[in-house]
Amino acid sequence: MKGALEDACPDLASNESYTFYAPSFAGTSNSLNPIVTWEDGIDTDKDIAIISTHNYISGAAVLGVTLQGTLMNHTSNVVSIAKQLNESRLLAELPDSLEPNLPFIMGETNSLYNQGRPGLSNTFGAALWGVDFNLWCATNNISRVHMHQGTNYRYQAWQPIETDLESKGTKAPYYGSIAVAAFMGDIVETTPSIVNLPLANEEESAYAAYVDGKLARLIVVNMMSYNATDYNSNYTDGYPRPVERYSFQLPRASRGQVQLQRLLANGSDAISGVTFDGYSYNLELDNGMPVLLSNVTRGETARVGRNGRLSVDVPYSSAVIVHFGEKAPGYY
Numbered sequence: 001m002k003g004a005l006e007d008a009c010p011d012l013a014s015n016e017s018y019t020f021y022a023p024s025f026a027g028t029s030n031s032l033n034p035i036v037t038w039e040d041g042i043d044t045d046k047d048i049a050i051i052s053t054h055n056y057i058s059g060a061a062v063l064g065v066t067l068q069g070t071l072m073n074h075t076s077n078v079v080s081i082a083k084q085l086n087e088s089r090l091l092a093e094l095p096d097s098l099e100p101n102l103p104f105i106m107g108e109t110n111s112l113y114n115q116g117r118p119g120l121s122n123t124f125g126a127a128l129w130g131v132d133f134n135l136w137c138a139t140n141n142i143s144r145v146h147m148h149q150g151t152n153y154r155y156q157a158w159q160p161i162e163t164d165l166e167s168k169g170t171k172a173p174y175y176g177s178i179a180v181a182a183f184m185g186d187i188v189e190t191t192p193s194i195v196n197l198p199l200a201n202e203e204e205s206a207y208a209a210y211v212d213g214k215l216a217r218l219i220v221v222n223m224m225s226y227n228a229t230d231y232n233s234n235y236t237d238g239y240p241r242p243v244e245r246y247s248f249q250l251p252r253a254s255r256g257q258v259q260l261q262r263l264l265a266n267g268s269d270a271i272s273g274v275t276f277d278g279y280s281y282n283l284e285l286d287n288g289m290p291v292l293l294s295n296v297t298r299g300e301t302a303r304v305g306r307n308g309r310l311s312v313d314v315p316y317s318s319a320v321i322v323h324f325g326e327k328a329p330g331y332y
Contacts (some may be wrong), residue, residue, distance in 0.1 A: 019049035052107030072223035116154030125268035130176030228267025
């Protein structure tokens, strides 16, 4: 193979460029074992650069799968990704002569295999799931996460063409990736260190991003279900959306004003009307470009007190990013 590449594209046949992904065995529960594969000498030529795996939280047709219990659930993510982390750890413990200590990535992943389930994978709740899933991966040194896509797939971030099954446009899960990008910041300039901040309930999560050893950002993901469709249809005036207050004890250097960016929709079951920091990426507004909406609050601030205490209110089924010592970007 390398010989053919040297003939056709010699610039790509150098030792630096001619590298491979290790074969991905589509998860950890089948008969293919990456540990045995490495022990048997898969990288004899020393041309593998990345180890890849697949992960899905559950399946589209699996009984008992729900938005709250399966996707909007931090414990569910922790348990699922633990299988990959165990695999990564076992590979790293192989002898140095096998050189298995390579970047470990999610080469294919999303919410529910078999392209997701309507009413679950295409909702705003799935966007919140994606935020928690991606940041838990980042916390645990999974170098990249490739969210699987496909035309007419229920878990897709966008539909590129009009079909008889699905309308063209930006879908709710897309906004989860926007929030993750905003929280991670410019990873080309500086790679942040991501730390999980344990919370009391499995329907919520929080993470801190450190840049050059300093606290740069904080995110809270409230995954407690607020089903706007059901509540608004059962109550004439709608059902008051609960708000959870989160308090954090921060370093002295974090004192002063901080800026907030919110990931919002009318409820966890929403499939449209999603915004991040007041911006919509709806195809109909400006062909998918970010458009600032006038009816969504943005530019919020909070204050870290002299005692280093920060409190921020987060409505059920939403997320907020707190920026310390920097101006929050206008949009991503």
